[in-house]
Amino acid sequence: MFLAWNEIMKNKLRFILITGVLMLVSYLVFFLSGLASGLENLNREAVDKWDATAIVVTEEADKSMPQSSMTLGDLDDIEADDIAVIGQLNAIATNGDKKANVSIFGIKKEEFIMPEVSEGEEFAADNEVVASDALKDDGFKLGDELKLSSTEETLTIVGFTEGARFNAAPVLYGDLASFQRVKFGEAAGENEDQINGVVLRTDNLSNVTNSESLEVVEMEEFITSLPGYTEQSLTLSFMIYFLFVISSVIVAIFLYVLTVQKISMFGVMKAQGISNGYLSRSVIAQTFILAVIGVAVGFALALITGAFLPAAVPVSFDITALIIYGLVLIAVAIMGAVFSVWTIVKIDPLKAIGG
Structure with missing residues (x-):
């Protein structure tokens, strides 16, 4: 030395x-x-916030939540310690000259994937959403009404949550009814039980479902299956x-x-x-x-x-x-x-x- x-x-x-x-x-x-x-x-930010074990999607969806199409009736074929339903849709949200690609999550407020609100309040009425705070960087704020590329429905930001992006897009959390109106428009009434997946918390994945049309995907495998990840x-x-x-x-x-x-x-x-x-x-x-x-x-x-x-x-x-x-x-x-x-x-x- x-x-x-x-x-x-x-x-x-x-x-x-x-x-x-x-x-x-x-x-x-x-x-x-x-x-x-x-x-x-x-x-993976939004997925990590779930702190979940796995997600159930349809077999033909190839582990992709957007490609999966399920109904609330499929819950009868699923057994787990804790269950949360979810619908997912990609869209472009605009407010005046502000524009952002977003991922819309339709959820039930009482289930465990409901995010903690860091600013504002939880959604309580139709077409109200809690948004990822990443949208603040694009100039969005509480009270903004968002026009969406895929529908004539508008969503109102009533709260923000920290660290909620899915496949690189900020997430908007709303109730299932609002999600279905955005996704199906006038046909929402006919599709009121439509969801994309079921998120699980359980210690035993082997007995979650016996349905041949459903697939249980562990959370890390689900994340690595995201496009481009x-x-x-x-x-x-x-x-x-x-x-x-x-x-x-x-x-x-x-x-x-x-x-x-x-x-x-x-x-x-x-x-x-x-x-x-x-x-x-x-x-x-x-x-x-x-x-x-x-x-x-x-x-x-x-x-x-x-x-x-x-x-x-x-x-x-x-x-x-x-x-x-x-x-x-x-x-x-x-x-x-x-x-x-x-x-x-x-x-x-x-x-x-x-x-």
């Missing part, structure tokens, strides 16, 4: 460049991790893993070049009796110091960047994941130093000093 630190202090510019590269790579890894987490939250997550994860490889290669190249430049010096040191183990540990220690500094600075910059980003940028940092990624970056940097260690071990002192 003594030799490693002294060399860093003596050749500050070289090692600042290496640390700078490590800092930029780690900053990008941390930021991509925050972006991946933020985008995942955009898709898995593809988006895999893409960002692949980018992060590829950056680990890049980090290792960059460190390996930098340290190898520095080692080659110091072959004669290492030869002299070995001729004086300094062991390969001591020199190897010095290179590893040097890499560890540089990696820790670079990763720490990248970590701090990512958090600072996230604090100043506008709400429209979906970044959410999971500190545990960032720490794990930081440790991995340090580990792959040390792995990149192995090439330099191998070069040092192969140095012949006599040849290195020109003997």
Whole structure:
């Protein structure tokens, strides 16, 4: 460690460049991790608020709630500790020059998926809704009347709830009757028992239903089946893993070049009796110091960047994941130093000093 630190202090510019590269790579890894987490939250916020075990949809819906079509009569075929019915519809909501894609949830207020209201009040009358507070960023406020692209019905915002987006769209919660009027229009009376799914809380999923037309989907599987969710997550994860490889290669190249430049010096040191183990540990220690500094600075910059980003940028940092990624970056940097260690071990002192 003594030799490693002294060399860093003596050749500050070289090692600042290496640390700078490590800092930029780690900053990008941390930021991509925050972006991946933020985008995942955009898709699953409302579902996570349910704190549910599973959802029942029709077999032919392919685990998609919008594609599922059920009736309240199907509840007779479902047994669980706690049950909540839900209808779901995507629409475009406008109020003057304000416009937003929304997901409308038709629910029963007395059931467990009713959200906690953070501002305003719960819906109590026809066509009243509790909206995701994400709509505030688009300029919507309490009392706004929303015109919808799919119907002539208008909905009135009477309350807001925190963290309620489904498949990246802010959610509007209303009663089932309002939902059915929005979805079916004049035919709502004929479809008053229509729903899209049944959300469950239960300890035993094996005996939920015996109906061949219904499928019980565990909540995590339901989330990963949302359109684009898995593809988006895999893409960002692949980018992060590829950056680990890049980090290792960059460190390996930098340290190898520095080692080659110091072959004669290492030869002299070995001729004086300094062991390969001591020199190897010095290179590893040097890499560890540089990696820790670079990763720490990248970590701090990512958090600072996230604090100043506008709400429209979906970044959410999971500190545990960032720490794990930081440790991995340090580990792959040390792995990149192995090439330099191998070069040092192969140095012949006599040849290195020109003997």
